[in-house]
Amino acid sequence: MKHRNSIVLMVSLLLAGMCITAGNAAGASLSDDRTDNDSGDGLVMVGVSQVGSESDWRIAMTQSIKSAFTTDEGFYLIFQDAQQKQENQIKAMRNFILQEVDYIVLDPIVETGWDAILQEAKDTGIPVIIVDRMVDADPQLYTCWIGSDFEKEGRDAAEWLAAYLGTEGRGEEEIHLVTLQGTLGSSAQIGRTKGFSEVLDEHENWKMLAREDGDFTQAKGQEAMEKLLERYDDIDVLISENDNMTFGAIDAIQKAGKTCGPNGDMIVISFDAVEAALDAMIDGEINADFECNPLQGPQLLETIRNLEKGMTVDKIQHVDETYFDATMNLPELKAERKY
DSSP states (O other), X not given: OOOOOHHHXXXXXXXXXXXXXXXXXXXXXXXXXXXXXXXXXXSXXXXXXXXXXXXXXXXXXXXXXXXXXXXXXXXXXXXEEOTTOHHHHHHHHHHHHHTTOSEEEEOOSSSSSOHHXXXXXXXXXXXXXXXXXXXXXXXXXXXXXXXXXXXXXXXXXXXXXXXXXHHTTOTTSOEEEEEEEOSTTSHHHHHHHHHHHHHHTTOTTEEEEEEEEOTTOHHHHHHHXXXXXXXXXXXXXXXXXXXXXXXXHHXXXXXXXXXXXXXXXXXXXXXXXXXXXXXXXXXXXXXXXXXXOOOOHHHHHHHHHHHHTTOOOOSEEEOOOOEEETTSOHHHHXXXXXX
């Protein structure tokens, strides 16, 4: 940890604030949220650039980080919501560098386009920790990555579907699938699509009719599903790469006069497993949901504490995850969950 006095920190924060104001005047929109009101003197400063607040999952992840990095724990957190724009994340990281934070935490909206800003951070000696989504950049430019195994989530979902179709006596039947993809180019979209496709290719009777971009939002998920329903009247399975898109898709399915879930016209597989999705499963609208654990704050906190001690941390760190389906005691499982 760097030891700096309050005057230096106040000057650096003032300069960073001027940069944010200039950026906003040029059309950028950055939300800067500092936890607590401590001056930061003597605390470990951590700058976090978050994708946005596009989903229930993202909100839970943000709260997990904010709850972990408090002044009581010895940290001064500077949090910025990039509002789904990569240019805002890059500007936020430059502001963190100006403020001489001790660590930068980046949840990248897409995988590409980070080399230059990561190099800037490395040149100034600030460790960068990538969380949730991955970057396609030289691994030497960041300290480590913490997040979900998205490819495994996709494979697990497809293997669950194969087993489910078998128990339903539909293992050899021609199955028509559609996919609502998340933000194209994001790690979750790339991984879940790839993992599911690997198993899809093993089943000649599975026909992927189309994949539509739903951008991980409920509104776009509904819009994309409406288009798919207009084009195809024989959809057997919907793969939705996050719960918010699934909620929108369910609305579209029901408005079209169709049903979904274990007793419906269409099998629905979702990802994230937020509380509202478990409610939808209890209501019989979703067949299975594969967890993407947003509670990454404690693992991130432990990683930074280990770095503060001079310890070496694992380059790749996966969070623990599970899945849920309609055969489980969902009310009991829901009561045990934190999101």
